[in-house]
Amino acid sequence: MVKEREGNMQGKKGDSALSPQEIAESLHPLERAVLPHVRESSPFQSLVADSQKQEIEVMRALQWLANKGLIELSELSAFFVALGANGAAYKASGLPEKRFLQVLADTPLSVDVVARRASLEKQEASACLGLLRGKAAIEITKEKDLTVTITDAGKRLREKESLEEKFLAKKFPVNTSTLAPEERFALESLKRRKDIVSVVERKERRATITALGKKVQAVKVSSDTLDALTHGMLTDGSWKGKSFRRYDVAVNVPAIAGGKRHFVRQAISYAKRVWLDMGFSEMEGPLINTSFWNFDALFTAQDHPVREMQDTFFVKKPASGSLPSKKLVDAVSCIHESGKGARSSGWGGKWSADEAKKNVLRTHTTVLSARTLACLKKTQMPAKFFAVGKCFRNEALDWSHLFEFNQTEGIVVDPDADFSHLLGYLREFFTKMGFPQIRVRPAYFPYTSNSIELDVFHPYHKKWIEFGGAGIFRPEVVIPLLGEDIPVLAWGPGFDRIILDYYGITDIRDLYRNDLKQLREMKMWMR
C-alpha cells in the first residue's frame, strides 16, 4: 500500500505543470528502469526483457508513466502459437515420423519392432505408417505381422529437416504475424495433429513515447537521488548532501477510512449540546413504561385512539406492570373521571386501573417529563429538564415510516412562566439548532393548553418545514404530579427530520441501514 502511493499510481493525466527536469527527478525507480526503453510502439514483452524487471513492475511503471503523459499505452490483439504437451515432447525428441524413419533398415522390420526401437506409442506408430506411406517413404508388406521397408524417398526424407521440424524449433510462443508462408503451412499441418500446437489470442500492450517523454528521456538524472527516507539513512546520516526524488504532491491517493461515531449519534450529541447550553438537565428513563406514565399521567383519555393496538406497541409478556403510589394513582384517576382536584370536567366515564397497567413501548419522551415532575420538589424550582431518546409507534417499515424515532423534549418548571416565555424559549432553542426563523400556530395535544405546532424556515432550502409540538402542560397533568398548578412549558420536536435533511437522505430507513460503505464515507455532522 505504502509502496503504491510512492509510485504516484493514480496521477491525473496531463495536470502536471512540472518541467522535464522536475518530472525526471520525480520518477519512481521502476519508472526510471522502464522509460529509457520505450520507443515507437514498444511491445510489453520487450520492455520486460530490456528493463530486467518483473512483468507486474513494468506494468505498474507503464501505467504511472502514461498517467504523467510521458508515454501512450495501446493494446493490440495478437495471435500466438503455443506448444501443446505433445509439441513440447516432440520439440525435445523429434517428430515421431522422423524417429520412425531413423530406425528403419533395408530389411523389412515389423511395425512393433520399429515402434519399440523408436520409443513410439502404438498409436503414434500407426499414425506414422499412414503419413509415411502417403509420402512414399516406406513400403508396407503383410507377412505374419505388418512389416515395413524404407524407400529411397524415405532415405532422402530422413536426411532433410522438414518444415514442421523447423517450425517446432522456434521459440514459443510465436506471434502468428511474424510467420513466413512456409511456416504458416507447417503450422496448419501441425494444428491438425494431436496436442502439438494451439493458437491463442493474446492482448499485447505496447507503449509509445510521447514528445514530453522524449524530453524526460533526455534528462540526465543523478543516480544519487534518494527514494524513501529510511531509518538506516537517519541512523548513519547517509541522506546528507543528497537530494530526494521529487513526488507529484497533487496526485490522488487511495482513500482510507477510520473509526467513527454513527452519524445519528453525532446529531444526538449536537442536540444535547444545545439543551446543555441553555441550562437544561438531562432526564433518563426506561423505554418500556406502563400506560399510566405514557398516557394516564399525561391526561390522555383511556379511549383515546393513540392507545389502540394499531398505534402503540404493547408488550406480550409481561403484559402489565404495577402502578405507582396510591396517592398519585387516585389523583390521576380522579382527574380523568371527574376532573376533581383541578377544576376540570375530566373525560367522564370510569377510569380503569387495568388499562393503566398495560406495558407499552414509550410513544413520546414526554413520559420522562411526567416521571420527572412526579419526583420534583418545590424547593428545586425553577427547573429545566431535557431528554433525547428513542420513541416507538406501531408502524410497518417503509421509506417514510420507521417504528423507532428520535424525539427530544424539554420542560421548564417555573411558577412565573407564561406563554410568552414558551415562545421565547422556542426562539432561542431553534436559533441554536440553526433555524432562527420560526412560526407558531395553534394545535391540539391532550396534555397541553395552549398547544403549539411549530414550523421553522429552512435557511438553505428556503421553505417552511413542520417541526413539532409545544405547549404548556394542562393543570390536569401538573396537579396530580406536582401537587399544584405550576406552569410547565414543554416542547418536543422530533429531530430525525433535521438529520434526514442534513444528510440529504430521502428514504428514512437509510438512517439505520448500517451499510458499512456508507458509514465509512459519511460526512461528519458539522453543525
Add this chain to the structure above:
Amino acid sequence: MPTITLNRKVFENLVGRRLPDEKLKDRISMLGTDIESVSEREIVVEVFPNRPDMLSEQGFARAFSSFIGEKSGLRPYTAKKSDYEVIIEKGVDAVRPWTACAVVKGISFDGEKIKEVIQIQEKLHVTYGRNRKKVAIGVYPLEKIAFPVRFVGEDPKKVSFQPLEFPKEITGLQVLSQHPAGREYGHLLEGKDRFPFFIDSAGKVLSMPPIINSHDVGKITESSSEVFIECSGFDYDVLHRCLCIIVTALADMGGEIYSVAVKKDGKALLSPDLSPHKHAIALDAVNKRLGLSLKETELKKHLAAMGIGYEKGHALVPCYRADVLHEVDLIEAVAIAYGYDKFEENIPSVATIASESPFAVFVARIANILVGLGLLEVMTYHLASVGMQQEKMCSDIPLVALANAESLEYNTCRAWMIPCLLDVLQKNKLHEYPQHIFDCGTCFMPAKKSEDSDTGVVEHDRLAVALCSENADYTAIRQVLDYVLRTIGVGYAIRPVEHPSFIAGRVGRVTVAGKDVAYIGEIHPEVLAHFELKFPVAAFELNMSTLFGDVILHYPEAIFSSLFSIT
C-alpha cells in the same frame, strides 16, 4: 385526525365573505386547523379532535366566520317544545344505557344535503364517537315513526327486521354475521344477552344501534323534510353534546329544532338543551398564563371571536363545544383569537445549572475509545425478531416479546446486542473486510424476582464489539476489551464458561469487582453459518449499566485519581 372536505361555495355562503386563497389559508391555520389544500371548488382541512363541532361545513363556517370577525359571538339556538317522547327501558341498561334525541323540521333534503348529513354522521362516528363505541348516531324520516319511541334491550334472536340495504328480514343476531355493518361493528355487541333496539309504538324496529338502521324507517330520502335524530351510548353529556353538534349544523342549513322528552326511570330530560353553559374565567388567570395585560373588554372580544360569550367573570360556552374542560381551554381560545403570531417572545432570566446524564457521558467516553481503535459505530433497532435473538444464535435467552408487532422481522425487544451486530455483518457481506464494528444500546429482559421494576422488564444498556476478518480471533477481541478497561482504569478477571453462541473453550465471562459484566469469545461457526458469514467473528458484549451503576459509581475514588484502579 379527521380530514374534511368543504364545498367552497357552500362554505363561503355560510361565512358571509370570500377571502383570497392566501388569506384564507393563513386564517384557517391560525384558527387551529391544519390545512391540506385549497382549490376553487374545495377546501380540505384536518380538524383537531377537540373540535368535533368543526367537522361539518356548517360548524366549520360558523367558527371561521366568528374568527375573522364576520359573525362573531355566541350564536343563539333554540329548540321548540313538542310532544315527542322517547322512553329508555331498563332492559337496555347493561348494553347501551343512554340516548339523547331531537327532531328537526323544515329542511328540504336534496342530494347535496343528504350527503352533508351523512358526512357529519360519519366523521362524528369515527372521531368523537370512537368508531361508534362511545356514540352511535341514527337519523330517520320523521313521518314513518309513530311516537312514543322505546329504547329497549331485547334478546337479539327474537327481534327481526330488515336492515338497511339488505334484501330480507333477519334477526338481530344474524345481522352481526350477515350484514357488512354487522361484521364491522359487531364486536361492540358480541356476547351481550340483550341488544339495544329503537322500536316505535307501532312495533316497527327503527334501528339496532350501534350497528344498523332498518331499511324502511331508517333511511332519509329526497322526499324527507323532517327527521328524528338519536345518539346512543353510555354518557348522557357526551351524547347530548354530539346531538347538539348535529342539530345546530342542521339549524344552519335552515332547519327548526324540536325537543324530545327522553324518559328514564320515571324522570324526563328535555333533549336537546341548547343553552350555553357557564364556565368561570378570571381575567387575572388569563393574563398570568399568557403574559398579557388584557382588559375585560378585550377578553370579551377575543372570546367572541372564538364563538364564546362572556358575562362578568364567566364564559358562555356553546352547547356544541367539546373543547372546554378547564379554564385553560378558554385561555387558549383567547390566545388563538389574540393571534399566536402577535405575542411577544420573552426569556426570563432564570438561572439553572445544566447537567448531562453521567451514564451517557460514560458511554460516550467508551465509544470514543473504540473509535480511537478504528472501530465503526453502527446503530441497530431496539426491535428484532425472535429468530435472530434466539435460534440463529443457538440461544434460548429470555425475551420481552411484543403483543401486536406489524412485522415478524421486528416482533420482540432485543435482549442482547451481538445478534444485532451479526445481522449488520450479514448485510455487509459484500463490503470490504476487515469489518470492525460496535453498538451500544438498550436491551430488555423479563425482570427476575429480585429485580425491581414497575413494568416487570429490566432494561440494560449493552455495548457489543464485533471483529470480523480472516484474523478475527480471541486474542484480537481480548485486546480490544483489555484496552478499553485499562484505559478507564478498571481491572478485570476472566473465567472460562460455556455459551452456546461461542466456540467451546474460547469463551469467557468477564468480571469486574466481583460482578459479571461481559461475555467474550469467538462466535460459533454454526451461528456464523446462520448469518451466512464466511469470515470468523470475535466479539464481546459488555453490560454498561452494570459496569457503571454497580461498579464505577461504587468507587468514587476512581473518578478523582488516575492512580486508583478498580479491580
